[in-house]
Amino acid sequence: MSTSPSPVSSAVGPVRVGQLWQDMAPDMVDRERMLRVLAQTDTHAECVVERDRQGTAGRKARPLAIRRFATSAFKLIEDVVDDADQALYARFLAAMTDVQGANPSPVAYAAAALRVHHELTAEAAKAQG
Incomplete structure (x- = not known):
């Protein structure tokens, strides 16, 4: 062994x-x-x-x-956050802190992250076309 x-x-x-x-x-x-x-x-x-x-x-x-x-x-x-990722990290963190309530659910956090993901995807598509 x-x-x-x-x-x-x-x-x-x-x-x-x-x-x-x-x-x-x-x-x-x-x-x-x-x-x-x-x-x-x-x-x-x-x-x-x-x-x-x-x-x-x-x-x-x-x-x-x-x-x-x-x-x-x-x-x-x-892990460490690269400088290039810092702005994206800040947006996700801001979305997490915007979740309201005394005991926010994991679903509320997931919805906030998904909203930021959709915003970033739309911004990337707009920049390409």
Whole structure:
């Protein structure tokens, strides 16, 4: 039986500065250890422990091989928003915050996102033709 991490979906993109990853090692899952990528080279990522129930938050982790992030050893928790996507992100976020009520339903949020999607699709069609 192999103890090496197994590959996960190739849908996970490249490791980027600013991402938050959960350490999925058996001894780290219960600790909810989360690592934020601070810098990277072609082969390694420099991370800081952002959360750890055992009290190591704020400390730098040892450099981690980039290839390990494409396995089940880590789970992407929070991605970074590219500058090019920032305006689109802001529109979706504004639509989410416009949802009214003390306990808005997931359907209300979905309807707000769908409305923005339709607006963006119409704007793209108008720009092309």
